Amino acid sequence: MLSxxxxxxxxxxxxxxxxxxxxxxxxxxxxxxxxxxxxxxQRTGWxxxxxxxxxxxxxxxxxxxxxxxxxxxxxxxxxxxxxAQRGGVRAVRITSDNNDDWPAVKDALARDEVDILLxxxxxxxxxxxxxxxxxxxxxxxxxxxxxxxxxxxDWGHEFRxxxxxxxxxxxxxxxxxxxxxxxxxxxxxxxxxxxEQLGDxxxxxxxxxDRASLVLDVLHxxxxxxxxxxxxxxxxNLPGTGIVYTLTVRDAGLVAQxxxxxxIAARAYSGDLPTEERLEVEQLLKxxxxxxxxxxxxxxxxxxxxxxxxxxxxxxxxxxVAYYQQVGRAGRALDLAYGxxxxxxxxxxxxxxxxxTAFPPRDTAEDVVQLLAERADWVTLRELEAAVNxxxxxxxxxxxxxxxxxxxxxxxxxxxxxxxxxxxPQARVDAVTQRRRAEQERMHEFxxxxxxxxxxxxxxxxxxAAERCGRCARCLGRPVVARDIDADLxxxxxxxxxxxxxxxxxxxxxxTGGRIPPEQQCLPGRALCVYGDGGWGTNVRDHKIDGxxxxxxxxxxxxxxxxxxxxxxxxxxTYVPSLRDPGLVASLAGRLAGRLGLxxxxxxRKVRATRPQKExxxxxxxxxxxxDAFAVDLPDIYDSRWTLTxxxxxxxxxxxxxxHPLVLAQAQSD
Numbered sequence: 001m002l003s004x005x006x007x008x009x010x011x012x013x014x015x016x017x018x019x020x021x022x023x024x025x026x027x028x029x030x031x032x033x034x035x036x037x038x039x040x041x042q043r044t045g046w047x048x049x050x051x052x053x054x055x056x057x058x059x060x061x062x063x064x065x066x067x068x069x070x071x072x073x074x075x076x077x078x079x080x081x082x083x084a085q086r087g088g089v090r091a092v093r094i095t096s097d098n099n100d101d102w103p104a105v106k107d108a109l110a111r112d113e114v115d116i117l118l119x120x121x122x123x124x125x126x127x128x129x130x131x132x133x134x135x136x137x138x139x140x141x142x143x144x145x146x147x148x149x150x151x152x153x154d155w156g157h158e159f160r161x162x163x164x165x166x167x168x169x170x171x172x173x174x175x176x177x178x179x180x181x182x183x184x185x186x187x188x189x190x191x192x193x194x195x196e197q198l199g200d201x202x203x204x205x206x207x208x209x210d211r212a213s214l215v216l217d218v219l220h221x222x223x224x225x226x227x228x229x230x231x232x233x234x235x236x237n238l239p240g241t242g243i244v245y246t247l248t249v250r251d252a253g254l255v256a257q258x259x260x261x262x263x264i265a266a267r268a269y270s271g272d273l274p275t276e277e278r279l280e281v282e283q284l285l286k287x288x289x290x291x292x293x294x295x296x297x298x299x300x301x302x303x304x305x306x307x308x309x310x311x312x313x314x315x316x317x318x319x320x321v322a323y324y325q326q327v328g329r330a331g332r333a334l335d336l337a338y339g340x341x342x343x344x345x346x347x348x349x350x351x352x353x354x355x356x357t358a359f360p361p362r363d364t365a366e367d368v369v370q371l372l373a374e375r376a377d378w379v380t381l382r383e384l385e386a387a388v389n390x391x392x393x394x395x396x397x398x399x400x401x402x403x404x405x406x407x408x409x410x411x412x413x414x415x416x417x418x419x420x421x422x423x424x425p426q427a428r429v430d431a432v433t434q435r436r437r438a439e440q441e442r443m444h445e446f447x448x449x450x451x452x453x454x455x456x457x458x459x460x461x462x463x464x465a466a467e468r469c470g471r472c473a474r475c476l477g478r479p480v481v482a483r484d485i486d487a488d489l490x491x492x493x494x495x496x497x498x499x500x501x502x503x504x505x506x507x508x509x510x511x512t513g514g515r516i517p518p519e520q521q522c523l524p525g526r527a528l529c530v531y532g533d534g535g536w537g538t539n540v541r542d543h544k545i546d547g548x549x550x551x552x553x554x555x556x557x558x559x560x561x562x563x564x565x566x567x568x569x570x571x572x573x574t575y576v577p578s579l580r581d582p583g584l585v586a587s588l589a590g591r592l593a594g595r596l597g598l599x600x601x602x603x604x605r606k607v608r609a610t611r612p613q614k615e616x617x618x619x620x621x622x623x624x625x626x627x628d629a630f631a632v633d634l635p636d637i638y639d640s641r642w643t644l645t646x647x648x649x650x651x652x653x654x655x656x657x658x659x660h661p662l663v664l665a666q667a668q669s670d
Contacts, residue, residue: 031055045332242338267281
């Protein structure tokens with residue numbers, strides 16, 4: 001009997017005495033006996049992997065080919081392979097970090113010695129994979145599994161364009177091949193979008209999203225020093241090990257360094273880390289060697305550590321759905337775990353940036369498509385950057401979306417226009433952006449309202465069983481974690497933010513190609529702060545708005561130079577004239593020279609107008625904007641190292657001697 005066979009496979013996977021949770025058997029039966037397409041929406045830790053592992057074994061026993069499992073994160077894949085092997089399922093992967101294993105994997109597939117092949121959605125954009133691997137798998141595939149399926153929908157909080165390719169793959173599957181989509185975070189609108197792409201007849205199995213072990217609280221701590229002090233004072237009191245989430249890579253590193261300075265075992269984690277270092281940090285957390293990992297959303301969906309005791313948000317995301325996805329990492333196999341949101345003033349600004357940059361602007365996308373249409377040959381990324389004012393990361397994302405939509409095609413790092421008709425999807429962009437704004441307002445309600453915190457999150461995910469949890473701070477009518485902040489710790493956090501070194505590394509190559517001669521390069525420089533941060537950044541922002549920089553900022557710059565002690569020692573000071581604020585920087589530079597006891601020489605003049613560097617999106621555009629325009633050694637805020645590079649080269653060519661760049665504030669985007 002199929003159900004008995006399925007239970008035997010389940011117990012081999014997770015242990016004797018195990019039985020199916022609600023909807024697990026229903027999903028397996030639909031896949032194996034009925035060969036249906038199924039969408040499972042269940043909370044993290046419910047056991048979605050057990051469904052496709054058991055279904056794979058049953059289908060393989062009936063002569064089906066291997067399962068193709070699309071999984072979005074390398075960390076998740078490694079956990080899935082380990083779990084599969086424990087249950088006797090032969091699982092292998094083809095990813096960007098194991099190219100040397102590809103020939104052996106392809107041979108094993110040809111010999112039918114693979115039960116599950118795991119790939120990232122980005123593999124479907126890889127020419128070699130589509131040519132050499134996908135045909136072998138597609139011909140005999142027994143089951144297609146799409147993990148974290150909310151990524152298919154651009155209505156979801158983590159839309160990934162490469163997931164759109166999967167829908168096309170589904171259409172090419174042989175008749176009768178079942179499909180399983182799994183996620184813990186899909187609202188009704190996201191489910192509708194998935195159904196629209198995968199076809200009618202999709203069986204949706206949705207379960208309650210509550211986790212009885214998870215206790216939620218919200219603390220309003222507007223400034224970064226307050227939140228840093230709270231973490232240093234109270235993090236060790238939270239149970240076990242956990243994750244502290246930030247919205248930016250920069251802040252992940254900052255918070256981790258602060259915690260280490262306070263004697264707390266912490267490491268930063270982001271998608272920018274090399275694979276080996278990410279693996280190391282993941283394992284240290286799993287081994288409970290660290291108290292916490294300070295992470296961006298890169299350590300989000302799929303990370304498997306059932307005994308995480310807490311998730312703290314140093315900054316909160318812009319949607320309740322994204323927040324639930326992250327806080328749901330905690331308490332999967334514990335009786336008690338905490339989800340704590342620390343609400344800061346910068347959260348909204350960072351959220352706004354993510355919403356603003358989610359889609360390529362219409363004029364930029366149309367410029368790229370038009371440029372490719374006008375060229376008969378392939379166009380490189382560098383050529384596109386030179387022609388269109390868009391930064392490399394956004395250009396990569398834009399081209400990926402255009403490729404998925406069929407407007408362009410790729411050959412390595414070169415691109416060209418296809419013959420397919422295309423027009424900018426303005427209506428959909430407007431609708432999704434409006435939805436993002438609505439989610440942002442709902443998140444504000446979550447953080448500032450009176451509704452049960454867990455109930456609110458479950459309703460945002462359209463959980464029909466949503467109800468008061470009876471254990472969060474609002475249900476209890478009292479805090480569930482301490483709110484006090486030691487004043488000395490808060491002052492120390494301010495000093496930490498103000499004193500941490502911000503190094504400006506000199507550029508060594510021109511944007512248009514060629515090495516900058518060593519005798520024209522700047523030396524490593526320094527910035528006093530990040531514009532708008534909790535150290536000097538708020539002072540700089542407020543004084544810039546007022547139109548004057550106070551003596552305390554001049555003194556802070558002078559202290560920075562003394563602590564820095566650049567070699568060789570500077571012997572004079574200059575500055576860049578500003579057409580918008582002609583006296584602002586001149587006054588700052590002159591007063592700084594006086595504090596340092598150095599001569600002040602206004603030797604730089606502007607020979608042509610330039611646009612603000614913050615409007616220039618990539619290195620080539622930034623370089624062209626300032627080339628032969630002006631020279632600067634002391635800008636008030638720098639939005640591009642090209643300003644410093646061009647100015648430094650000009651100064652050195654005129655015999656200035658070594659140039660030490662010093663800036664008041666580093667732009668947030670740098």
